[in-house]
Amino acid sequence: MEAMVDATDSQMAALADLVASLAAAEATLSSMQAARDGLLALAGRLAVDIAQQAHHPDGADMTIRSVAAEIGAVQRVSDRTVERRMSDASWLVDRFPSVWHAQGEGRISAAHSRVIVDAGAHLDDEADRVDYAAEVIEAAAVESPNRLRRIARRIAEKYQKRTVTERHREAREKRRVWIKDGDDGMAELGMHGSAAVVHGMFDRLSQMAHALKEENVKAAKGTDSVRDERTIDQLRADLLADLVLTGAPTAHDTEDGLLEAIHARVEVTVPASSLMNGETTSSAGRCSPPAELDGTMPLDSWTVRFFAATAGGWDRVFTHPTSGAMLSVDRYRPSEQLRRHLRARDQRCRFPTCGLAARKCDVDHNVAAAAGGATSHENLAAFCRRHHMLKHHSPWHVRQGPGGVLEWTSPTGRIHVDEPPAQNTVTFAEAGTVAAPF
Structure with a gap:
């Protein structure tokens, strides 16, 4: 039996109105986000204009920071976040104006715009960007952002004038490692690097984890020893932590072992x-x-x-x-x-x-x-x-x-x-009961 076969005509009409209202709300939201991007891009241009008037040697970097801090303090957002948003907005508004206009008109969402800009980020010729944007906007009008990603990359490749080798050499300059805090005393460590290197790292960790798992199973057979119940994912994580915290970077270390002597530090x-x-x-x-x-x-x-x-x-x-x-x-x-x-x-x-x-x-x-x-x-x-x-x-x-x-x-x-943050400590009420500082 169909899931909604018992729905009345009035219920179906209400559902149709709800869907239409949500579609209108999403279009309005996309328009407002485009308007915000326009204002952020304008703030970036204003900072550059101010810096150019004084011929600042830092290329307006400090002026942009100051403007971002002004906006962030009012919005209660980190100025680093605001500066990143200003940069992203300027990239969209200045390099892909037709995409920005399409979002402002509510024809595509902000998520579609990000996919289009990311896929065409390496298109340096303005005419190529215009043709690429016109073609990919048509696909964005009927596809989800997730499905659009593959389509946009394929379209962008048609306009590429540089080889993959040349682009990879440039992309390698952006390799980095970052950390993201999670819940319950956990955190994530991420790395952006050459695909061959990253896949090789993961493969070696996997091989080590499987080998250790098999050895633990063999060692536990016929004995009273406790079997290691860690999963392959857990073993990969533990092995990576062990390698980074205790291993020596032999390819980069000095003759006197300068890097090997460095120990991890945390403040608790x-x-x-x-x-x-x-x-x-x-x-x-x-x-x-x-x-x-x-x-x-x-x-x-x-x-x-x-x-x-x-x-x-x-x-x-x-x-x-x-x-x-x-x-x-x-x-x-x-x-x-x-x-x-x-x-x-x-x-x-x-x-x-x-x-x-x-x-x-x-x-x-x-x-x-x-x-x-x-x-x-x-x-x-x-x-x-x-x-x-x-x-x-x-x-x-x-x-x-x-x-x-x-x-x-x-x-x-x-x-x-x-104000200085509250101390992580115990406080006592007058009656002598313990109260947490929340």
Whole structure:
């Protein structure tokens, strides 16, 4: 029996209206996204025009950063994200205007536009881009973005004037590795590189995982030993971690083993009570505060206890028992106390919307030392290199108030206040009950 055979005429009419309304809403959304791209591209052009007036030697890079920071602070979005959006929007609006217009008219979606632009990104001749766009827009009008991807690549290949070898040589310059935080104390490590190398890496990991799996099965037969129940996926992940954390890059290392001597570093903050008692649940049903990696990622108690047992030293962060505010920092073997104090207080870059960990940031004077600024925690803060440069080479200004509160003034005069993040600690109510700092 058909699934909707019992539907009434009025129900089918309501469904038809709903589908039509959703189609109209999607077209409107695509139009609004195209309008946003136009404004972002315009912001990029304005930044370039401003920089060209002053003949800036950095090619407008710092001006674009400043403009992106202005937009991001208002939208509560990272200026890196805004700058990337500005770049993507400029690429769409300037190089593929017909695609942008088609999206603005609601004929194709933003997802279709991304597929078209990505596939034709290497078309340098303007006439080729115009012909390519006209052909692929027709396909986009009747295909989903996923199915359009293969079609767009095939169409783009017809207009390519360079060989795959030439394009691959250029694409290799963009190889990189990145990390993406996940949930439950997990993260992803990604790599963009030569397909032959990446597939070769995966194949070797697979061969090693299968060989280890077979050896474990043989070793467990006829014995009382515990069988290794890890899956091939789990073995691949564990082998990759082992190779990266303990292996030596023989093809790149120096004669004295400089790279081999480098060890991985992470920064973990853990409430003392959690370290002593592990993860516990209070009478109110709330879990005790977990340890955190770089002030953002929760970590399980097993990992924390492992780090605690192997760490050469710990920074102690003393906090107020009721407010949770940081009071001071010391160490059993003190060194660079002021830097540790700032890392513990700031936890991340102190520019609004930026979340780069403090240990990866510069420590900078709010009032320059040359202008009489004191080298103290009242006049220092952690800034990532990007926002450190923005502070010194753009109209952005910062003033530090009591408690490490920073007041940023943007080029247009807007005020953005950034407070030190809450400490990962336990606080106590007056009645003596434990409350998590949420």
